Amino acid sequence: MDTAMPAGSLDAMKPPEGDVSRRVGDLGKAGKAVSAGLVGVLLLVGSWSGTSAAGPGSVDVNAARQVEHLSNLRPKMTTKLIPFHHKRKMQMARYSGRHYGKRQYHLNNPRVIVEHYTDGPSMMSAWWTMANNTKDIGESPGVCTHFIIDERGRIYRTVPLDLRCRHTIGLNQMAIGIEHVGTSDRQVMSRDRQRKASFHLTLWLMAKYDIKLRNVIGHGESLLSPLRYERYRSWKCMTHTDFSHHTMNRYRNHMRQRARAHGVLVGRRPHWVDIGC
Numbered sequence: 055m056d057t058a059m060p061a062g063s064l065d066a067m068k069p070p071e072g073d074v075s076r077r078v079g080d081l082g083k084a085g086k087a088v089s090a091g092l093v094g095v096l097l098l099v100g101s102w103s104g105t106s107a108a109g110p111g112s113v114d115v116n117a118a119r120q121v122e123h124l125s126n127l128r129p130k131m132t133t134k135l136i137p138f139h140h141k142r143k144m145q146m147a148r149y150s151g152r153h154y155g156k157r158q159y160h161l162n163n164p165r166v167i168v169e170h171y172t173d174g175p176s177m178m179s180a181w182w183t184m185a186n187n188t189k190d191i192g193e194s195p196g197v198c199t200h201f202i203i204d205e206r207g208r209i210y211r212t213v214p215l216d217l218r219c220r221h222t223i224g225l226n227q228m229a230i231g232i233e234h235v236g237t238s239d240r241q242v243m244s245r246d247r248q249r250k251a252s253f254h255l256t257l258w259l260m261a262k263y264d265i266k267l268r269n270v271i272g273h274g275e276s277l278l279s280p281l282r283y284e285r286y287r288s289w290k291c292m293t294h295t296d297f298s299h300h301t302m303n304r305y306r307n308h309m310r311q312r313a314r315a316h317g318v319l320v321g322r323r324p325h326w327v328d329i330g331c
């Protein structure tokens with residue numbers, strides 16, 4: 055997840071052993087993203103369905119179609135929220151102040167989806183790691199992600215999408231985090247139900263918030279993202295290897311086809327950056 059690994063050759067890097075909390079890392083924020091996403095979906099559905107908003111009636115029709123479209127894309131999920139009360143919100147706001155320059159715990163405009171794997175034995179071990187709110191790299195709050203997908207493809211909603219989570223250094227201010235129970239991205243992608251659940255959930259989030267495919271990344275790609283921003287110089291090159299660049303290239307290739315089949319815009323090809331790590 056978040057944290058303490060200097061980056062070198064991404065594919066060659068090994069995550070810290072047996073430390074589930076470190077793999078979770080920073081999560082993101084989601085508050086105003088809902089309204090922005092709604093606009094994106096309205097435009098998307100209008101374009102996808104070949105209609106245009108030519109008047110108040112058309113807008114209503116498009117809005118209804120958008121809601122229906124999103125509803126159809128939404129995967130089944132179980133709500134199992136971790137405790138995220140006032141104290142943790144204030145910790146997240148202060149973390150944001152230190153690392154992003156503005157105290158805020160809301161995730162207002164998610165622009166990135168980060169895929170992780172837990173490197174732990176079960177959904178509940180990851181859930182408890184998030185719920186315990188243990189300091190990570192000496193700072194509060196603890197790590198978390200918005201979703202956990204277990205090995206059988208069951209999706210658990212763990213944090214509301216309008217709250218930031220610590221799961222990816224430099225991107226928590228704008229990223230939704232998805233954890234996959236497993237010990238490698240190869241293992242996760244080899245499980246049919248878990249892989250399909252991941253694609254399903256990610257596509258719904260792309261449509262809901264108008265997130266482009268180039269910003270669907272693995273934790274191991276975080277240093278390559280042009281959107282990454284981190285104020286701590288000593289954290290400049292910190293990242294983790296879950297999921298790797300290699301796996302995510304295949305992931306995005308599949309998502310491109312799936313998105314087109316479901317009328318979800320994918321946007322331009324990825325533009326990676328080299329920050330000299």
Ligand SMILES: [Zn+2]
Nearest residue numbers: 055077170273
């Ligand atoms: Zn991770």
